[in-house]
Amino acid sequence: xxxxxxxxxxxxxxxxxxxxxxxxxxxxxxxxxxxxxxxxxxxxxxxxxxxxxxxxxxxxxxxxxxxxxxxxxxxxxxxxxxxxxxxxxxxxxxxxxxxxxxxxxxxxxxxxxxxxxxxxxxxxxxxxxxxxxxxxxxxxxxxxxxxxxxxxxxxxxxxxxxxxxxxxxxxxxxxxxxxxxxxxxxxxxxxxxxxxxxxxxxxxxxxxxxxxxxxxxxxxxxxxxxxxxxxxxxxxxxxxxxxxxxxxxxxxxxxxxxxxxxxxxxxxxxxxxxxxxxxxxxxxxxxxxxxxxxxxxxxxxxxxxxxxxxxxxxxxxxxxxxxxxxxxxxxxxxxxxxxxxxxxxxxxxxxxxxxxxxxxxxxxxxx
Amino acid sequence: xxxxxxxxxxxxxxxxxxxxxxxxxxxxxxxxxxxxxxxxxxxxxxxxxxxxxxxxxxxxxxxxxxxxxxxxxxxxxxxxxxxxxxxxxxxxxxxxxxxxxxxxxxxxxxxxxxxxxxxxxxxxxxxxxxxxxxxxxxxxxxxxxxxxxxxxxxxxxxxxxxxxxxxxxxxxxxxxxxxxxxxxxxxxxxxxxxxxxxxxxxxxxxxxxxxxxxxxxxxxxxxxxxxxxxxxxxxxxxxxxxxxxxxxxxxxxxxxxxxxxxxxxxxxxxxxxxxxxxxxxxxxxxxxxxxxxxxxxxxxxxxxxxxxxxxxxxxxxxxxxxxxxxxxxxxxxxxxxxxxxxxxxxxxxxxxxxxxxxxxxxxxxxx
Numbered sequence: 222x223x224x225x226x227x228x229x230x231x232x233x234x235x236x237x238x239x240x241x242x243x244x245x246x247x248x249x250x251x252x253x254x255x256x257x258x259x260x261x262x263x264x265x266x267x268x269x270x271x272x273x274x275x276x277x278x279x280x281x282x283x284x285x286x287x288x289x290x291x292x293x294x295x296x297x298x299x300x301x302x303x304x305x306x307x308x309x310x311x312x313x314x315x316x317x318x319x320x321x322x323x324x325x326x327x328x329x330x331x332x333x334x335x336x337x338x339x340x341x342x343x344x345x346x347x348x349x350x351x352x353x354x355x356x357x358x359x360x361x362x363x364x365x366x367x368x369x370x371x372x373x374x375x376x377x378x379x380x381x382x383x384x385x386x387x388x389x390x391x392x393x394x395x396x397x398x399x400x401x402x403x404x405x406x407x408x409x410x411x412x413x414x415x416x417x418x419x420x421x422x423x424x425x426x427x428x429x430x431x432x433x434x435x436x437x438x439x440x441x442x443x444x445x446x447x448x449x450x451x452x453x454x455x456x457x458x459x460x461x462x463x464x465x466x467x468x469x470x471x472x473x474x475x476x477x478x479x480x481x482x483x484x485x486x487x488x489x490x491x492x493x494x495x496x497x498x499x500x501x502x503x504x505x506x507x508x509x510x511x512x513x514x515x516x517x518x519x520x521x522x523x524x525x526x527x528x529x530x531x532x533x534x535x536x537x538x539x540x541x542x543x544x545x546x547x548x549x550x551x552x553x554x555x556x557x558x559x560x561x562x563x564x565x566x567x568x569x570x571x572x573x574x575x576x577x578x579x580x581x582x583x584x585x586x587x588x
Numbered sequence: 589x590x591x592x593x594x595x596x597x598x599x600x601x602x603x604x605x606x607x608x609x610x611x612x613x614x615x616x617x618x619x620x621x622x623x624x625x626x627x628x629x630x631x632x633x634x635x636x637x638x639x640x641x642x643x644x645x646x647x648x649x650x651x652x653x654x655x656x657x658x659x660x661x662x663x664x665x666x667x668x669x670x671x672x673x674x675x676x677x678x679x680x681x682x683x684x685x686x687x688x689x690x691x692x693x694x695x696x697x698x699x700x701x702x703x704x705x706x707x708x709x710x711x712x713x714x715x716x717x718x719x720x721x722x723x724x725x726x727x728x729x730x731x732x733x734x735x736x737x738x739x740x741x742x743x744x745x746x747x748x749x750x751x752x753x754x755x756x757x758x759x760x761x762x763x764x765x766x767x768x769x770x771x772x773x774x775x776x777x778x779x780x781x782x783x784x785x786x787x788x789x790x791x792x793x794x795x796x797x798x799x800x801x802x803x804x805x806x807x808x809x810x811x812x813x814x815x816x817x818x819x820x821x822x823x824x825x826x827x828x829x830x831x832x833x834x835x836x837x838x839x840x841x842x843x844x845x846x847x848x849x850x851x852x853x854x855x856x857x858x859x860x861x862x863x864x865x866x867x868x869x870x871x872x873x874x875x876x877x878x879x880x881x882x883x884x885x886x887x888x889x890x891x892x893x894x895x896x897x898x899x900x901x902x903x904x905x906x907x908x909x910x911x912x913x914x915x916x917x918x919x920x921x922x923x924x925x926x927x928x929x930x931x932x933x934x935x936x937x938x939x940x941x942x943x944x945x946x947x948x949x950x951x952x953x954x955x
Contacts, residue, residue, distance in 0.1 A: 223591070233893050250616075251597075
């Protein structure tokens, strides 16, 4: 196990003081920013997430802000998802593709107004792509990274905790919708969303200065709810089939390979960069696709790179994420599997760093 | 001290097996890839780098390849440095700026041919900016990240080690020039360059499959030269004034603030994005600039974020990198200092996490 060497380049967040005080034990780096990975242990954090409520520093979900008369046009250029019926107050999960249809990011678009959007990004400098497109097309739009850092509240007691700090009206926010709520005189976007299947909210904290006051208010208000600092949990997110850009998909993959075809309206998303490239795959379907995979036997080691999926000597796919699930008493995994082997129940072998393991394509994610 | 949680998203390199076998103790993440930070200890690695020869896995210096009839035009659009007199076989350090003149990266451009360039990047997804510009301007150029991973050979015995593997002709390669050399039947670009002041080379290893064979060949050939796995060394690079993008500068800074005005030919770099924005700062000069700073007293703690530089209650700058230098018996640091306080010898205070420390603006970097 190696240490992480921290420097300014791996950016601190408005909540780093709270994260450190809570005894963070491990980090990853996401959008050149610190993202905690474990507080007590991955298993203990997992159990607690499913039973109580956690506060997550997900500042690394940076925002790309589009502002100006061409904001909506630019937003539609970025994604094959048709955005015409999206209204302010909604969040859309939007695959972002390049001119070849390769995934550049899988963010959540937040429509603040017709001429103002946030793109809450996964791990790539999407800002540079959006700025490049806006500049190249001479669009009348300002593209920036604002001082907005999401703080996620996740777990079954999220509604109770949030109501204590923001009032009961926050309970009425519907899934992938957002409302405006006041804290310390600021109006904050709060969406019912988050990178777990346990329910909860994401607070788009605008202004770093109120980061720690909000963190402390939530911790104070949730004492009897057993609130604890947490973070996206490896086991829980694999169980729930929550994909991770950079892990389960890269710029090599089309949205269809990632199982995101339902978020693509390639025919009607007029102006989308990469539309031509995607039309054929939208019609024919991909030749490999993301699948839940069960790896049999004892707990697998940490998955730090692709693990080949084999049928004898035939390379039929790769595992990109895997972990032992205490609740399902098996190894849960996410893999990209060729169509010859992607049917439910197909038996395959997985080459792990600790040897070959039998595995099978599972029927659905485990949530 | 926290651990790093490794996953596919923090990419392995063609040399990771060698790095791990050499007992790497710490990592940072650079271009979403693993970059070692320490093997024995930072001080021991530092001493060894200055006396012997090291092999560095700097695969994280990813390449952006431009290929096609518009490659040279696109390259000039990216930087205010005039590239007209650059010939194939040369490397140029090129500030890359956005439309506002803010630094997006500070890579080395490698001119392979008139219609084929590599940009060897610092830590940001420059690929996305270049692709966006190329697409927006409908340029006739292919922009990709090829399977090229730099391996640096650094230290006073670099020439001897390289000659044993690539022949004596490698000694003739001049600074920031490159030649083509053969290994296992492949032609590889080898430049006299690298992120230290101890001299050496960077091998642009094309094809991941020859990564470990080359690593092993160098280790085997250099046994009696005390060759060792190494990495960019925090102390040595601050002593030498080697800036780090993301640490010592960000997109908020112009090249002139970073002391890179000598690499800007803003008047003649026709077509450069951001030229208009830079013309005024090129004429008037910046109001703050990078300076070497000596922080007095005992060794400072690790610098994980900006440290304010103060004159009484006046905030006059920030330290972005700092370390104790055994050779110069002082704390060496890099700061961005306002013009009112940037003259040599100016006394200031630095607010470190362990208290306020007297410091002074130094005359030159310590190399």
